[in-house]
Amino acid sequence: MQYSLFFIQRFKGKVLFNVPMSEHTSFRIGGPADVMAFPKDEGDLKDLIAFAESKGFPFHVLGAGTNLLVRDGGVRGIVVNICEGFKDISWLEGGKATVGAGVKLIELVNQSRDRGLSGLEFAVSIPGTVGGAVIMNAGAYGGEMKDIVEGVEIIGRKGHKGFIPKSELNFSYRRAELPKGAIVTRAHMRFSEKDAEDIKERMREFREKRKATSAIPFPNAGSIFKNPEGKVAGRLIDEAGLKGERSGGAQVSETHANYIVNTGGAKAKDVLALMALIRDRIYSLKGIVLEPEIKVIGED
Ligand SMILES: Cc1cc2nc3c(=O)[nH]c(=O)nc-3n(C[C@H](O)[C@H](O)[C@H](O)COP(=O)(O)OP(=O)(O)OC[C@H]3O[C@@H](n4cnc5c(N)ncnc54)[C@H](O)[C@@H]3O)c2cc1C
Numbered sequence: 311m312q313y314s315l316f317f318i319q320r321f322k323g324k325v326l327f328n329v330p331m332s333e334h335t336s337f338r339i340g341g342p343a344d345v346m347a348f349p350k351d352e353g354d355l356k357d358l359i360a361f362a363e364s365k366g367f368p369f370h371v372l373g374a375g376t377n378l379l380v381r382d383g384g385v386r387g388i389v390v391n392i393c394e395g396f397k398d399i400s401w402l403e404g405g406k407a408t409v410g411a412g413v414k415l416i417e418l419v420n421q422s423r424d425r426g427l428s429g430l431e432f433a434v435s436i437p438g439t440v441g442g443a444v445i446m447n448a449g450a451y452g453g454e455m456k457d458i459v460e461g462v463e464i465i466g467r468k469g470h471k472g473f474i475p476k477s478e479l480n481f482s483y484r485r486a487e488l489p490k491g492a493i494v495t496r497a498h499m500r501f502s503e504k505d506a507e508d509i510k511e512r513m514r515e516f517r518e519k520r521k522a523t524s525a526i527p528f529p530n531a532g533s534i535f536k537n538p539e540g541k542v543a544g545r546l547i548d549e550a551g552l553k554g555e556r557s558g559g560a561q562v563s564e565t566h567a568n569y570i571v572n573t574g575g576a577k578a579k580d581v582l583a584l585m586a587l588i589r590d591r592i593y594s595l596k597g598i599v600l601e602p603e604i605k606v607i608g609e610d
Contacts, residue, residue, distance in 0.1 A: 340380025373442030383609035411441025467491030
């Protein structure tokens, strides 16, 4: 196996071969990744990237896979899973923190709440990792990651370490810009002090709202499309009569029209067929082009 020697000689973390991506995505969909590597620390990650670059092996970064559709043919090259390393949270003076990219967002939400630090209440129902949330500029209820992120530490594609300040991340709706091939290892954040009871109350409100609008009993990847300027994608899809539409095991959710759910055995091709149907229908009815929010990777 072409990858084996490097992993035997240098790599400290875990390595798996021929890994079904369906086991690493919230959609429970996706063909096999050739290699999944779980770097243990920055040294491991640097070596891994330098190795992949030197051999011309493609690599993809995986957080918790909650915003990801992996095609049925799987992923060639190396999937870098950051969820087992990069789990440190350091609380600093003045409401600041540096947070490992592999930390679960909910863990950070809970720790900040317990310290009477406000800023992440909006994220109480958003799954995934801190790294994924920063890259996606995850948001809800008027809050976004960009409101509290001051910059990110990265390992660049040549294996070098760097810091990208907020001003260069160019945050926009569900997006942050990174140098090509860079991997976020740690985010620098600033919270503001607030009464802990107020923080808890806001979180409770957001949780209740979420329960009312999107308690979905099937695997999914959250909102499929971004909201077009001044419109709500879910409302457009609902008005187009597409709730409940099916392709194979995939279905437009009956509860939240901007979710596609895996009702059992769905393939990526089923989800992609529904996405195409939705885009065509909304374009022909409203002249609006819906842009995917989820990331799609891998081969057919
Ligand atoms: C039930 C449900 C509800 C959701 N609700 C919301 C919501 O309210 N608001 C919202 O914004 N999103 C929501 N999402 C989508 C998703 O949870 C967020 O986008 C989340 O922040 C993705 O994090 P992740 O770790 O799962 O990223 P992944 O899905 O693993 O990756 C997403 C992208 O980020 C890249 N990436 C991940 N980590 C890194 C890193 N360390 N360095 C560089 N690139 C990286 C990946 O390569 C990929 O392109 C929801 C999803 C689900 C399933």
